[in-house]
Amino acid sequence: xxxxxxxxxxxxxxxxxxxxxxxxxxxxxxxxxxxxxxxxxxxxxxxxxxxxxxxxxxxxxxxxxxxxxxxxxxxxxxxxxxxxxxxxxxxxxxxxxxxxxxxxxxxxxxxxxxxxxxxxxxxxxxxxxxxxxxxxxxxxxxxxxxxxxxxxxxxxxxxxxxxxxxxxxxxxxxxxxxxxxxxxxxxxxxxxxxxxxxxxxxxxxxxxxxxxxxxxxxxxxxxxxxxxxxxxxxxxxxxxxxxxxxxxxxxxxxxxxxxxxxxxxxxxxxxxxxxxxxxxxxxxxxxxxxxxxxxxxxxxxxxxxxxxxxxxxxxxxxxxxxxxxxxxxxxxxxxxxxxxxxxxxxxxxxxxxxxxxxxxxxxxxxxxxxxxxxxxxxxxxxxxxxxxxxxxxxxxxxxxxxxxxxxxxxxxxxxxxxxxxxxxxxxxxxxxxxxxxxxxxxxxxxxxxxxxxxxxxxxxxxxxxxxxxxxxxxxxxxx
Ligand code: PA5
Numbered sequence: 001x002x003x004x005x006x007x008x009x010x011x012x013x014x015x016x017x018x019x020x021x022x023x024x025x026x027x028x029x030x031x032x033x034x035x036x037x038x039x040x041x042x043x044x045x046x047x048x049x050x051x052x053x054x055x056x057x058x059x060x061x062x063x064x065x066x067x068x069x070x071x072x073x074x075x076x077x078x079x080x081x082x083x084x085x086x087x088x089x090x091x092x093x094x095x096x097x098x099x100x101x102x103x104x105x106x107x108x109x110x111x112x113x114x115x116x117x118x119x120x121x122x123x124x125x126x127x128x129x130x131x132x133x134x135x136x137x138x139x140x141x142x143x144x145x146x147x148x149x150x151x152x153x154x155x156x157x158x159x160x161x162x163x164x165x166x167x168x169x170x171x172x173x174x175x176x177x178x179x180x181x182x183x184x185x186x187x188x189x190x191x192x193x194x195x196x197x198x199x200x201x202x203x204x205x206x207x208x209x210x211x212x213x214x215x216x217x218x219x220x221x222x223x224x225x226x227x228x229x230x231x232x233x234x235x236x237x238x239x240x241x242x243x244x245x246x247x248x249x250x251x252x253x254x255x256x257x258x259x260x261x262x263x264x265x266x267x268x269x270x271x272x273x274x275x276x277x278x279x280x281x282x283x284x285x286x287x288x289x290x291x292x293x294x295x296x297x298x299x300x301x302x303x304x305x306x307x308x309x310x311x312x313x314x315x316x317x318x319x320x321x322x323x324x325x326x327x328x329x330x331x332x333x334x335x336x337x338x339x340x341x342x343x344x345x346x347x348x349x350x351x352x353x354x355x356x357x358x359x360x361x362x363x364x365x366x367x368x369x370x371x372x373x374x375x376x377x378x379x380x381x382x383x384x385x386x387x388x389x390x391x392x393x394x395x396x397x398x399x400x401x402x403x404x405x406x407x408x409x410x411x412x413x414x415x416x417x418x419x420x421x422x423x424x425x426x427x428x429x430x431x432x433x434x435x436x437x438x439x440x441x442x443x444x445x446x447x448x449x450x451x452x453x454x455x456x457x458x459x460x461x462x463x464x465x466x467x468x469x470x471x472x473x474x475x476x477x478x479x
Contacts, residue, residue, distance in 0.1 A: 005245035005413050014413050016421060017406040018263035022392065023270045028399040032344055034273050042269050046259050049431035061438035063217020064423060067225040068248035075241055078227060082234035086126040091147045092235045094131040095169040096157035098300060099220025101133035104232040106297040110290045110415050111238050126237050135165045140172060150180050155190045157228050159214045161198015164450060192227050219438045221301045224419050239412045246416025254424040264421050268428035274347045274401060275321050282321045283339065286351035287328035287388040290410045295325035298422055305426045308435040319433045329387045340394050348395060348402035352388055355409045356381050
């Protein structure tokens with residue numbers, strides 16, 4: 001059967017749409033909103049960012065830009081492996097953290113049944129799925145209570161091949177597998193890592209693990225569209241070629257030199273204007289449970305890529321916007337009061353879905369109670385859409401800037417688009433802010449301190465530094 005993403009018309013019908021009306025002064029007033037003149041003034045900056053990304057695509061840390069186009073053989077191998085796992089494994093567990101976990105979680109939530117693990121095996125058609133992205137001992141114990149390791153495939157994902165959290169999980173799991181299965185333990189581990197750096201690749205070679213490679217030039221938080229995300233997705237029965245087709249579609253859109261026809265570039269400009277205006281909080285508010293963890297993925301890429309102390313010229317700039325996850329409509333009853341009436345320090349991004357994958361009717365009832373009965377005859381689909389519009393309206397009349405990214409529906413193609421769209425927007429924003437989008441020096445200090453505390457060789461000086469830090473005062477610890 002012909003793949004739907006090969007049809008130009010279908011792809012066009014699935015294009016994301018950016019509605020930035022409520023960022024404009026016509027709608028939120030001159031003090032908070034922006035004008036076409038503001039946008040036009042930044043056109044040279046946008047053109048420079050576009051040119052730089054076009055000139056350097058595929059080079060340095062821009063390897064992620066090629067992922068929609070250069071993985072034909074990898075996709076075939078992933079699909080082959082996934083088919084086997086779907087036939088044989090009862091569980092598939094990702095061991096990883098940060099960029100090696102947030103993408104798989106987001107895609108699982110978006111494209112699988114919302115109670116996937118609770119479905120019967122017949123309906124699920126594949127293994128149960130878990131992503132262990134912490135080193136909370138209770139969580140590891142809880143996982144071991146619900147899976148049988150010998151009926152499970154573990155996908156250890158780490159770009160650096162040396163992240164303590166992931167390697168700790170690996171040590172625990174592989175030890176259990178070896179105790180239970182001896183020489184066959186290796187068949188239950190798949191390593192996804194760099195081909196030339198870190199310890200996991202050495203272990204994979206020594207032990208004989210099946211291995212997928214994270215290409216050079218693809219950093220953790222830009223890695224969802226390589227084997228990091230593609231293998232878990234394929235194991236879940238998701239059409240990964242369609243996901244990549246969605247990303248490729250957005251790649252074309254994001255190359256458009258006309259800022260008024262390039263949503264990722266336009267949004268980067270608007271966020272830049274907002275940041276320079278003191279709006280240092282970026283709220284990501286999907287109106288779909290399927291996109292709930294997409295907001296977590298966004299929080300990482302936006303925070304870790306743009307939150308930087310110094311710029312590319314070494315000047316102290318302390319850039320970045322604090323990303324916040326909010327779920328519509330749930331957080332209307334939690335955070336929206338603050339967004340509507342609190343300070344002018346936020347940009348709210350709504351993710352809206354035109355067509356949900358199902359329709360639920362609200363039945364007749366409560367005829368004697370008009371305040372409840374008005375709901376009858378409508379659908380939950382109408383209700384959630386009306387609530388999104390109502391929240392948008394409530395913010396806008398209070399001059400709170402907000403914009404909406406519309407997905408025609410949630411499917412593998414639109415999720416591929418959405419991932420790539422935000423990768424592009426982040427890359428553009430990093431260029432505008434003149435920061436290194438792809439490093440995370442602020443994370444390294446904490447990592448090194450952990451190594452020192454646990455006695456890792458080579459971190460003796462760090463240990464001394466920690467030991468000589470002022471001791472905490474008991475006076476300030478109460479309770
Ligand atoms: O974006 C990044 O590079 C980080 O957030 C990493 O994904 C995270 O630290 C995990 O690293 P690794 O994949 O090397 O284990």
